[in-house]
Amino acid sequence: MKFFSEFGLYLLTLKGMFTKPENGKMYWKEFMHQCSEIGIGSLGIVAIISVFMGAVSTLQTAYQLVSPFIPLSTIAQIVRDTVILEFSPTLVCIVLAGVVGSKIASELGNMRVSEQIDALEIMGINTKSYLIFPKLLAACVVIPMLIVISMVLGIMGGRLAGTLTGILSPATFDKGLHQFFKPYNVFFAMAKSYTFAFIISSIPAFYGYNVQGGSLEIGRASTKAVVVSCVLVLFADYLLSAILL
Amino acid sequence: MIEVKNIKKAFGDKTVINDVSTVFKTGMCNLIIGTSGSGKTVMMKCLVGLFEPDSGEIIYDGMNFSEMNEEHRKGLRQSIGMLFQGSALFDSMTVEQNILFPLDMFTKNTSAEKLKRVNEVLDRVNLQGANNKFPGEISGGMKKRVGIARAIVLNPKYLFCDEPNSGLDPQTSLLIDKLIKEITTEYNITTVINTHDMNSVMEIGDHIMYMYQGIKEWEGSNKEIIFSKNKLLNDFIFASEFLRDAKDMRMLEAEGKIDNNRNMDELLK
Numbered sequence: 260m261k262f263f264s265e266f267g268l269y270l271l272t273l274k275g276m277f278t279k280p281e282n283g284k285m286y287w288k289e290f291m292h293q294c295s296e297i298g299i300g301s302l303g304i305v306a307i308i309s310v311f312m313g314a315v316s317t318l319q320t321a322y323q324l325v326s327p328f329i330p331l332s333t334i335a336q337i338v339r340d341t342v343i344l345e346f347s348p349t350l351v352c353i354v355l356a357g358v359v360g361s362k363i364a365s366e367l368g369n370m371r372v373s374e375q376i377d378a379l380e381i382m383g384i385n386t387k388s389y390l391i392f393p394k395l396l397a398a399c400v401v402i403p404m405l406i407v408i409s410m411v412l413g414i415m416g417g418r419l420a421g422t423l424t425g426i427l428s429p430a431t432f433d434k435g436l437h438q439f440f441k442p443y444n445v446f447f448a449m450a451k452s453y454t455f456a457f458i459i460s461s462i463p464a465f466y467g468y469n470v471q472g473g474s475l476e477i478g479r480a481s482t483k484a485v486v487v488s489c490v491l492v493l494f495a496d497y498l499l500s501a502i503l504l
Numbered sequence: 505m506i507e508v509k510n511i512k513k514a515f516g517d518k519t520v521i522n523d524v525s526t527v528f529k530t531g532m533c534n535l536i537i538g539t540s541g542s543g544k545t546v547m548m549k550c551l552v553g554l555f556e557p558d559s560g561e562i563i564y565d566g567m568n569f570s571e572m573n574e575e576h577r578k579g580l581r582q583s584i585g586m587l588f589q590g591s592a593l594f595d596s597m598t599v600e601q602n603i604l605f606p607l608d609m610f611t612k613n614t615s616a617e618k619l620k621r622v623n624e625v626l627d628r629v630n631l632q633g634a635n636n637k638f639p640g641e642i643s644g645g646m647k648k649r650v651g652i653a654r655a656i657v658l659n660p661k662y663l664f665c666d667e668p669n670s671g672l673d674p675q676t677s678l679l680i681d682k683l684i685k686e687i688t689t690e691y692n693i694t695t696v697i698n699t700h701d702m703n704s705v706m707e708i709g710d711h712i713m714y715m716y717q718g719i720k721e722w723e724g725s726n727k728e729i730i731f732s733k734n735k736l737l738n739d740f741i742f743a744s745e746f747l748r749d750a751k752d753m754r755m756l757e758a759e760g761k762i763d764n765n766r767n768m769d770e771l772l773k
Contacts, residue, residue, distance in 0.1 A: 281578075281609055281610070282608070282609050282610070284608075285608055285609050369595075373590055373592060373595075374588045374589070374590055374592040375592050375593075375594055375595075377554055377586075377588065377592065378586065378588060378592040380553075380554060380581075381552055381554070381581060381584055381585075381586045381664075382581060382582070382605075382606050382609065382610075383577075383578040383579070383580075383581035383582045383610070384609060385578075
């Protein structure tokens with residue numbers, strides 16, 4: 260029963276975002292601010308994760324491919340497809356659910372508890388529209404960009420690890436990258452990243468916006484937002500794979 | 505003027521406001537007083553539309569707020585200013601940006617005009633030069649003054665203050681009271697204040713409504729409160745021995761039993 264009431268409230272919160280902005284310029288300013296917060300703010304962690312993710316996947320793939328009948332360039336193919344299909348969209352979004360999700364939930368939760376949201380309401384501002392919509396839109400614009408960057412960095416990390424350890428030469432890696440490449444995989448990864456971006460921004464915004472109580476509840480809402488976002492990302496990952504692949 | 509007619513509000517089985525009617529007059533400081541849990545804050549939140557009353561009407565200068573749709577309410581809300589208990593300043597913005605925010609959102613003035621207005625209101629609340637400070641860098645009293653500046657920057661017709669003195673020392677409390685009173689008279693606005701502070705009651709209470717367990721128990725002015733025979737009100741207002749003595753003195757003065765120009769030293773002997 261609690262699930263249905265929460266889901267209903269979530270839908271109502273989303274519905275409440277769609278009203279005419281009081282001042283387009285201010286909404287644009289807030290959108291750009293959120294793009295910077297979510298995009299630039301997460302770039303460092305995304306870069307680090309991506310490079311190591313690619314590097315580790317090269318080493319582990321090489322470790323598992325012991326047969327002399329399999330050409331070394333296959334390692335690059337496997338790294339490329341794993342990074343594009345799964346590691347970059349899913350793993351990075353799970354990390355972003357923690358980084359961006361907890362930030363959104365605690366920011367809105369703090370605004371709710373300290374009556375800043377009430378202050379905006381009294382001024383005649385639609386707070387759902389002003390506070391949630393720019394975050395959601397910014398996440399849907401910026402997170403797919405981060406995923407593309409992550410794909411590039413992941414593959415570069417794999418190439419670097421392969422070269423540094425002497426498992427395969429850069430030329431072999433590049434050759435593998437070009438073999439049997441399906442552009443549809445990138446489309447699939449983008450479909451995932453838009454879906455995950457929506458999840459990891461709307462769920463924390465919902466929990467943060469509807470916090471009741473004090474600082475303890477902000478912490479709880481933040482944790483719940485991250486947990487629910489991660490579970491939903493994994494669930495959506497499975498659904499999209501089943502439907503689109 | 506804000507007319508409140510038979511407002512009722514309950515949360516589940518608990519009735520928090522029960523059939524309260526009153527009139528908050530323009531150009532006056534209208535105080536809502538009462539113990540914690542008496543329904544003051546819920547009453548104020550109903551007045552500004554943060555809570556929807558279960559029944560009853562709230563009428564702002566002839567406009568029925570209870571029957572307005574969200575779009576009409578938005579329009580009216582631009583003529584409402586509110587000072588929150590914790591000031592509710594935006595943490596990530598400077599004092600100047602906090603006050604600029606309503607101007608940016610609702611006016612088409614140039615940057616120079618907006619900045620001029622910000623400096624005017626900062627000047628009005630005696631906070632000249634605090635423009636670039638963040639809320640985390642200023643004291644509680646200053647935060648309240650910034651809150652007042654933000655509330656009056658759009659020249660509101662109605663000002664709501666939720667416990668403006670909470671957490672402040674007596675001297676700063678008096679300054680805030682004085683400021684609210686001055687602004688109310690100067691701009692001829694309808695001010696509604698939630699308070700526990702007895703100094704505020706005595707100093708600025710042009711019209712006072714005492715609430716007890718969600719019911720309007722007493723209504724009058726700060727002059728009338730001294731002579732009230734309402735036991736619940738007297739127990740609340742004159743809770744300390746000192747205040748009871750002060751009330752007795754005032755009553756004796758009024759009855760002519762004590763000379764207004766009495767020599768206090770002689771009295772103490």
